[in-house]
Amino acid sequence: MTFHTVSGRHADTGNESEWRFPLDETRRSQSLALIRQAASKKRIRHYPALPELIWSQLCFQPLEHWLAQGCTLLIAIMLSLWLRREYSDAREITAVCSVFFVFAGNIFLSHIARLFSWHMAELEQTLYLNLKQMICIKMLETGIADLIILVLFLGLTGSGDALGLGAALTYMLVPFLWSDTLYLHMLFCLRSASCGFRSLALGILCGIFALFPILWESAYQPEYLPVWQVLGIAGGLLLAAQISVLLGKIDQGDSICLD
């Protein structure tokens, strides 16, 4: 390439295309040293994408967490297959599955409690991936695990076909939503009791909610389905409100700092 400038000159090679600016080596090395110095002072920041953040959270889950999830899924598969073989009434199958679904959901949710325990919340709130985001990632993970169990139950037991997918989903989700709402509320209120087995015990206690519909024989009759639907909508709204309140409290910080 040839530059037609006043100050430029061609390199002494006899080749027109190898034209260069004259270089002052001293000034060049001085400028490079200045650039290196400025570059060494620069802090390079890394902004991980959401999948990387989720993966990093999963990598640091304790072994018990994966064991609990694996065992729950395994039991869910076995329970579905056994129910399908032993019981013919889809309503009975759904009732049993809904109770198990609630307990499984609370076992998964109990791992969120770990974030509030051991005084970690205050420190975690100051990290790049803060407490609020960590909770959202864990809820997402819990939600996916719950969805797998739900699909397993509906698919393997065939209750979805027998009762209709909408009705089966309603019977499964109503106790789950109410129990989850109560459990989340208790986890945040009783943070000192929300580590290890104590949070699991709390989850089982909240899971008792799921047993109430079984006490009424007629609860699973089709004429009561609208009641279930209303309870389902109310439970969903309550859970959304509970999550919103929880995240709002974390944002304000008072509840994190004051034990």
Add this chain to the structure above:
Amino acid sequence: MPELKLDRITKHFKNKIAVDNVSLCLTEGVYGFLGANGAGKTTLLRMICGVLKPTSGEIQCNGAEIGRLDGDYRQMLGYLPQDFGYYPDFTARRYLEYLAACKAVPKPIARERVQEMLRLTGLEADQRAKIRTFSGGMLRRLGIAQALLNDPEILILDEPTSGLDPKERIRFRNIISSLSKGRIIILSTHIVSDVEFIADEILLMKQGRIVEQGAVARITKNAEGKVWEYLADQDEAVRMNDSFAVSNLKNEGAGVRLRLVSDVCPCEDAVPVSPSLEDVYLYHFKEVSEHVENLERRIL
């Protein structure tokens, strides 16, 4: 170079004012917050970290409100809370690796940083030990290590030396001094010697307000003519101890040499002496000490 600006920060907890209209501008250097328990230091630090939201006022970093900066601000931050949290089933190394991941330190750099911090805090040999087996001093060192993991531009340490033995305290002070270039380091303590030699600026907090601010030399100069020494006999020493704030008491032969902090000359033979930072602290917090003493007496 980071710049932190606190503009009329106030924090209320129900009816109690924890921080009252504090305005500050912090640039590169070490800042030592001194104050009695309950003075509002921890609340102020929590607000600077973004854990607590101020009831009124605004905190800005490099001209932008810290809430707006969100993750960008938290990436600049290293924080050691007073109640330092940890997962007891984690090893020291895993714990630091976990926090490095949460601080968005890239994985290859994180490994190096974790080892560097373990070396710096003298925990290298215990990196595979479960945190539940750590002593109080080791936990505090681990806390310091995690705060430094992301090479923070703003380092906030709340009571960093509690639980450290004198040797560890000196080591900690040297670490902080060596790190002060190009960052804002905020230390909160009620132990005067922790900040006396390393802080560029001392901020005395009392009942949620900054009552005095400046370099150690300036603050102690302000207290000149308020610190006295007097050689008293035993009975007089007891009387003096009840009437004045005594910063030191030493038996000398039959008498007792008293170092007193008082606005007025406590007695005819008392001679004025150069004040130390500890004397200034006592001057400002004598009522608090008296209040605590009265409470102790009532309890006893």
